[in-house]
Amino acid sequence: MQSVWQIKQEICEIGKRIWQKGFCAGNEGNHSVRIAPDRYLCTPTGISKGFLDPEDIITCDGEGNQVEPNSRGRRPTSEIKVHLAIYKVRNDVNAVIHSHPPHATAFAIAGIPLPEGVHPEAEVFLGKVKTAKYATPSTHDLPNSLLPLIGPETNTLLMGNHGSVSFDKDLIGAYYKLEILDAYCRILLLTKSIGKMNVLDKNQMTELLKVKEKFGFPDSRLACSPSGCVGQENNAFLAMFEQTASAQCSCESGKVEGTQDALGAAAFEDMVQAITDKIMSAVA
Numbered sequence: 313m314q315s316v317w318q319i320k321q322e323i324c325e326i327g328k329r330i331w332q333k334g335f336c337a338g339n340e341g342n343h344s345v346r347i348a349p350d351r352y353l354c355t356p357t358g359i360s361k362g363f364l365d366p367e368d369i370i371t372c373d374g375e376g377n378q379v380e381p382n383s384r385g386r387r388p389t390s391e392i393k394v395h396l397a398i399y400k401v402r403n404d405v406n407a408v409i410h411s412h413p414p415h416a417t418a419f420a421i422a423g424i425p426l427p428e429g430v431h432p433e434a435e436v437f438l439g440k441v442k443t444a445k446y447a448t449p450s451t452h453d454l455p456n457s458l459l460p461l462i463g464p465e466t467n468t469l470l471m472g473n474h475g476s477v478s479f480d481k482d483l484i485g486a487y488y489k490l491e492i493l494d495a496y497c498r499i500l501l502l503t504k505s506i507g508k509m510n511v512l513d514k515n516q517m518t519e520l521l522k523v524k525e526k527f528g529f530p531d532s533r534l535a536c537s538p539s540g541c542v543g544q545e546n547n548a549f550l551a552m553f554e555q556t557a558s559a560q561c562s563c564e565s566g567k568v569e570g571t572q573d574a575l576g577a578a579a580f581e582d583m584v585q586a587i588t589d590k591i592m593s594a595v596a
């Protein structure tokens with residue numbers, strides 16, 4: 313079992329990875345670990361997660377009160393409310409990471425639900441990722457926007473116009489969820505740039521969810537996947553492909569028409585000039 317000091321070291325190590333991966337700029341993001349029923353370690357406010365030392369880590373209670381003086385005068389993250397709210401509703405969760413992974417946050421800003429039935433890794437390790445409505449950071453509105461979306465299988469959520477939150481039984485598990493989330497969203501955006509997306513059919517999805525269950529990750533979507541219920545929110549993302557295709561088409565034809573128009577106008581002018589020249593020479 314890890315000592316408190318070792319957990320503080322791990323919090324710093326994970327912070328370094330979060331920063332190196334570009335998931336959080338400046339002082340953004342925060343993470344925490346539950347170490348006892350009413351004791352939590354969390355990152356401090358006002359410091360990059362890439363430059364943390366174990367001495368920077370805060371110890372607080374279930375109300376977010378700092379219960380041990382910090383030798384560096386650090387204060388708890390302003391988002392501790394989000395972390396504590398999740399711990400309260402999920403006894404199996406011992407670590408929470410709030411982050412702003414750019415590719416995933418782009419979806420949260422666009423308000424496009426993450427499509428399902430696209431990539432096995434995302435289906436097995438994340439499952440359905442829901443997006444909460446925007447709420448002002450550091451207020452009680454933020455945990456309140458997330459709580460209704462957290463079911464027993466949820467491990468990752470997007471926060472409208474803000475970022476993501478991942479949680480698991482330990483910190484490394486929560487970090488993997490964050491990495492997988494942003495990698496999945498990066499893949500989706502690259503797929504969109506190619507312009508075509510294949511979606512798993514209901515049989516492939518059912519088979520995948522059965523494999524997931526065998527791995528020890530039950531997924532309630534297995535009950536309805538044979539009827540093709542998975543991916544009902546995919547249209548918003550899929551529609552972007554059609555819009556892009558039609559936009560390219562009209563843009564291309566616009567260019568062609570524009571070029572033809574320009575050539576036509578020039579040819580017409582040449583023709584007018586030639587006729588004028590002929591008439592003038594005849595008159596002369």
Ligand SMILES: [Zn+2]
Nearest residue numbers: 341449474475
């Ligand atoms: Zn944030």
